[in-house]
Amino acid sequence: NAGVTQTPKFRILKIGQSMTLQCTQDMNHNYMYWYRQDPGMGLKLIYYSVGAGITDKGEVPNGYNVSRSTTEDFPLRLELAAPSQTSVYFCASSTFSTGSNQPQHFGDGTRLSIL
Amino acid sequence: EDQVTQSPEALRLQEGESSSLNCSYTVSGLRGLFWYRQDPGKGPEFLFTLYSAGEEKEKERLKATLTKKESFLHITAPKPEDSATYLCAVSGYSSASKIIFGSGTRLSIRP
Numbered sequence: 504n505a506g507v508t509q510t511p512k513f514r515i516l517k518i519g520q521s522m523t524l525q526c527t528q529d530m531n532h533n534y535m536y537w538y539r540q541d542p543g544m545g546l547k548l549i550y551y552s553v554g555a556g557i558t559d560k561g562e563v564p565n566g567y568n569v570s571r572s573t574t575e576d577f578p579l580r581l582e583l584a585a586p587s588q589t590s591v592y593f594c595a596s597s598t599f600s601t602g603s604n605q606p607q608h609f610g611d612g613t614r615l616s617i618l
Numbered sequence: 619e620d621q622v623t624q625s626p627e628a629l630r631l632q633e634g635e636s637s638s639l640n641c642s643y644t645v646s647g648l649r650g651l652f653w654y655r656q657d658p659g660k661g662p663e664f665l666f667t668l669y670s671a672g673e674e675k676e677k678e679r680l681k682a683t684l685t686k687k688e689s690f691l692h693i694t695a696p697k698p699e700d701s702a703t704y705l706c707a708v709s710g711y712s713s714a715s716k717i718i719f720g721s722g723t724r725l726s727i728r729p
Contacts, residue, residue, distance in 0.1 A: 507661075538719075545622075545705065545721040546662075561716065593661050606652055607717065609661030 505529050509594050509610035516584045516617050524579040524613050526594030534597045535577040536607065537561075537569065539590040546593065552577055553599070584617045591615070620645045620710045624720035631696055631727050639691040639723045641706030649709040651689050652717065653682050656703045665704075696727045 510525045528535065533554045538546040538561075548561030552571040566588060568580040577596075581588060591614050595607040621644045631637055643651065650669055654662035666675045668684040675682050679700060681692040691704055707719040 536717075543627075543721070545719040546707075547719075548716055551716065595661075605650075606664040606667055607662075608664065611659070611661045 507594055507596055507608050507610035509592075509613050511613060512611070513614045514616070516581075516615065518584060518586065518617060520584050521580070521582050522584070524581075524592055524594075524615075526577045526579070526610060527575050528577075528594075528596040528608070529575065530596060530598075530608065531574060532596035532608070533574070533599045534607075535571065536595045536597075537567070537577070537579045538593045538595065539563065540593060540612075541590050549579065549592075581615075586617045589615060589617045620708060620712065620718045622706055622708055622718050622720035624704075624706050624723050626723060627721070628724040629726070631693075631725070633697060633727055633729050634695050636692070636694045636696070638693070639704055639725070641689040641691070641720055642687060643689070643706070643708045644687075645708050645710035645712070645718075647711030649711055651684055652707040652709075653689070653691055654705040654707065656705055656722070662705055693725070696725075698727045698729050701725055701727045 507528045536551045537549040547563050550569040552558045591612045593612045595609045597605045597607045623642045625640045653665040656662045666682040671686045673684050679694050683690050703722045703724045705722045707717045709717045
């Protein structure tokens with residue numbers, strides 16, 4: 504079972520360039536999330552989705568966009584890369600359970616540098 | 619606003635030296651408290667979910683406990699392979715589908 508797969512694993516961008524970070528999961532999870540993790544810090548939520556066609560902002564959404572056209576895929580788009588977006592990006596997914604949250608399953612991350 | 623604070627930031631132990639990691643949280647209605655392990659260059663790996671005060675869960679040398687204000691991750695007779703960053707996260711009724719993470723405790727076990 505692949506779980507959550509993120510591509511690419513590493514990327515270097517120039518300031519002002521655009522790119523899409525890919526995330527796909529094969530567990531039929533409704534919920535999907537994008538986080539960023541800066542050195543020595545915890546995970547900060549960028550965007551999340553509770554199902555196909557539904558997305559919402561997290562704590563740090565500025566400079567990013569998402570879409571959720573299928574249950575499996577949840578790509579993250581950077582339109583105009585800035586040095587402040589240098590970080591490690593993690594995608595996660597979870598099932599839905601009424602009244603409580605289920606644990607998230609994470610990919611291994613995309614390490615992004617903006618120069 | 620939901621908040622999670624973990625302490626200490628870093629902890630170095632000798633192999634076999636037991637200790638505890640702390641996770642203090644503020645949340646309006648706890649839906650779940652999660653512990654994750656994160657190895658360098660990897661995504662967080664789920665360890666435990668706790669839902670109500672007094673609940674305890676164990677896995678090998680790890681035991682997680684929960685009160686109304688904090689959670690502890692007890693590590694008994696740790697081995698070098700237990701070295702990792704341990705993350706605590708909470709989900710509250712006010713935060714809908716969001717989960718708030720602490721900044722983690724970096725645990726290092728010397729042989």
